Amino acid sequence: MVDFKNTQGGKTSIDGDKLEAMRASLRGALLMPADEGYDVSRTLWSATIDRRPAAIVRAAGAGDAMQAVNFARENRLLLAVRGGGHNIAGKAACDGGLMLDLSAMKSVRVEPAAKRARVEPGALLGDFDRETQAFGLSTPTGINSTTGMSGLTLGGGFGWQSRERGLTIDNLVAADVVLASGEFVQASATQHADLLWAQRGGGGNFGVVTSFEYQLHSLGPQVLAGLVVYPMEQAKQVFEGYRKFTAAASDDMTVWMVLRKAPPLPFLPADAHGKPVVVVAFCWIGEPKQGEAMTQLLHGFGKPYGAHAGPVPFAGWQTAFDPLLTPGARNYWKSHDFNAMTVEVERILCDAITQLPSDECEAFIGQLGGAINRVAEADTAYPHRDVEFVVNVHTRWREASDDAKCIGWTRSLFDALAPHATGGVYVNFMPEDESQREAAGAYGANFKRLAALKAKYDPANLFNQNQNIAPKA
Numbered sequence: 001m002v003d004f005k006n007t008q009g010g011k012t013s014i015d016g017d018k019l020e021a022m023r024a025s026l027r028g029a030l031l032m033p034a035d036e037g038y039d040v041s042r043t044l045w046s047a048t049i050d051r052r053p054a055a056i057v058r059a060a061g062a063g064d065a066m067q068a069v070n071f072a073r074e075n076r077l078l079l080a081v082r083g084g085g086h087n088i089a090g091k092a093a094c095d096g097g098l099m100l101d102l103s104a105m106k107s108v109r110v111e112p113a114a115k116r117a118r119v120e121p122g123a124l125l126g127d128f129d130r131e132t133q134a135f136g137l138s139t140p141t142g143i144n145s146t147t148g149m150s151g152l153t154l155g156g157g158f159g160w161q162s163r164e165r166g167l168t169i170d171n172l173v174a175a176d177v178v179l180a181s182g183e184f185v186q187a188s189a190t191q192h193a194d195l196l197w198a199q200r201g202g203g204g205n206f207g208v209v210t211s212f213e214y215q216l217h218s219l220g221p222q223v224l225a226g227l228v229v230y231p232m233e234q235a236k237q238v239f240e241g242y243r244k245f246t247a248a249a250s251d252d253m254t255v256w257m258v259l260r261k262a263p264p265l266p267f268l269p270a271d272a273h274g275k276p277v278v279v280v281a282f283c284w285i286g287e288p289k290q291g292e293a294m295t296q297l298l299h300g301f302g303k304p305y306g307a308h309a310g311p312v313p314f315a316g317w318q319t320a321f322d323p324l325l326t327p328g329a330r331n332y333w334k335s336h337d338f339n340a341m342t343v344e345v346e347r348i349l350c351d352a353i354t355q356l357p358s359d360e361c362e363a364f365i366g367q368l369g370g371a372i373n374r375v376a377e378a379d380t381a382y383p384h385r386d387v388e389f390v391v392n393v394h395t396r397w398r399e400a401s402d403d404a405k406c407i408g409w410t411r412s413l414f415d416a417l418a419p420h421a422t423g424g425v426y427v428n429f430m431p432e433d434e435s436q437r438e439a440a441g442a443y444g445a446n447f448k449r450l451a452a453l454k455a456k457y458d459p460a461n462l463f464n465q466n467q468n469i470a471p472k473a
């Protein structure tokens with residue numbers, strides 16, 4: 001017998017024969033704690049999360065996902081679903097339950113003539129970028145190549161192309177979904193359109209997606225992108241320049257800022273390494289020559305320590321931040337949405353950067369707006385269509401003994417920023433201890449419709465290891 005945690009918070013013992021029958025029905029693997037591969041499957045991006053499922057289905061296809069969902073539902077087992085394993089809340093793994101690990105399903109199939117891509121749920125952004133860019137195509141995703149396409153999409157998804165082409169979900173045209181009932185359906189504009197609506201920002205609440213279909217756009221392969229790094233002492237003028245620049249920038253230009261200690265980048269003078277800096281990171285997705293004059297302005301916000309900018313392959317630029325975001329560190333994030341990057345927000349961020357609890361912590365400002373905001377709030381489950389900037393407090397450290405110090409710093413910076421923020425939060429940037437923000441904060445005005453769809457598609461809340469939407473007819 002193997003003990004599992006069940007959905008009632010109690011224990012369910014499963015007969016060994018039943019598990020063997022389940023193993024035999026899979027194309028992929030059933031991994032128990034002693035099996036090779038178990039630890040690889042359950043290990044997520046953030047080392048703060050260390051959960052041990054009673055068993056893991058490492059799926060090879062939609063058939064395995066159906067088996068796992070049926071097994072969990074019939075036995076009322078706690079069920080966690082893993083795509084790329086990046087989510088900061090770490091709900092892709094669960095203690096004592098059944099984990100459905102989709103990370104081996106990585107196929108990306110591009111249809112160049114139709115400008116469409118079919119993507120399996122274990123594909124990472126880097127898999128998607130390399131495959132689509134081979135055809136000079138892409139769609140908006142995030143900025144770090146090791147993030148999973150599936151969790152990113154289900155929450156919304158934004159990065160360097162979003163101001164011109166919308167969120168990832170605005171380019172999601174269809175999804176194959178295994179429902180809580182075990183039924184396999186296709187959600188599109190013509191079939192289960194309400195389910196597709198819910199998948200566009202409703203997190204993993206509505207079923208297991210075994211294939212995503214995206215609309216693609218021509219891109220690059222060269223874009224104009226780079227970093228301009230300013231000393232923190234010049235933050236006031238850099239923020240002033242940033243405010244003016246972003247107010248006037250066309251949608252094919254996106255500029256994010258990062259406040260942190262300077263990493264030892266080869267284009268920075270050695271005496272700048274480790275000093276607090278403001279990093280201006282940009283990407284112009286139009287024809288590189290046409291963006292040159294505009295991007296030059298980013299070098300004139302002050303007197304930079306250094307810059308590394310120019311035409312680069314887009315798929316390469318997507319890996320630019322990977323070295324700062326490697327898996328295995330301890331992480332805690334908090335996030336706010338903003339309508340404007342005000343002087344008050346600037347002051348709070350700059351003050352906090354003088355008291356970083358570890359050298360790897362940062363505050364990042366992402367520029368949104370543009371095409372993201374031209375979609376109506378009710379058109380997709382993602383409701384934050386008036387947001388211009390997102391600020392993330394990315395706290396990152398190595399030793400568990402520093403947890404309290406680092407988490408405390410994050411929370412106090414988050415609290416100081418709160419009066420200036422919209423109150424909304426991107427569901428994909430929420431840590432696990434933010435359940436009080438799930439309804440109003442993450443899903444906003446769309447929460448009621450989402451709760452009704454949850455009652456239709458997952459009435460027993462089988463898919464509850466996520467930023468959860470309780471079913472309410």
Ligand SMILES: Cc1cc2nc3c(=O)[nH]c(=O)nc-3n(C[C@H](O)[C@H](O)[C@H](O)COP(=O)(O)OP(=O)(O)OC[C@H]3O[C@@H](n4cnc5c(N)ncnc54)[C@H](O)[C@@H]3O)c2cc1C
Pocket residue numbers: 045081082083084085086087088090091092093102121141142143144147148149150151152153154155156157158159203204205207208209210325428429465466467
């Ligand atoms: C370093 C880093 C950089 C990031 N950068 C960006 C960025 O630039 N832009 C952006 O928009 N976001 C960004 N994110 C946030 C990212 O979108 C979320 O962490 C996202 O959830 C990651 O997806 P995943 O598949 O890797 O996550 P996982 O942890 O595997 O999954 C997250 C949750 O989604 C659900 N889920 C996953 N796959 C499925 C599926 N196939 N079917 C049903 N439910 C599923 C589950 O509930 C799971 O708990 C970043 C995150 C990190 C850690």
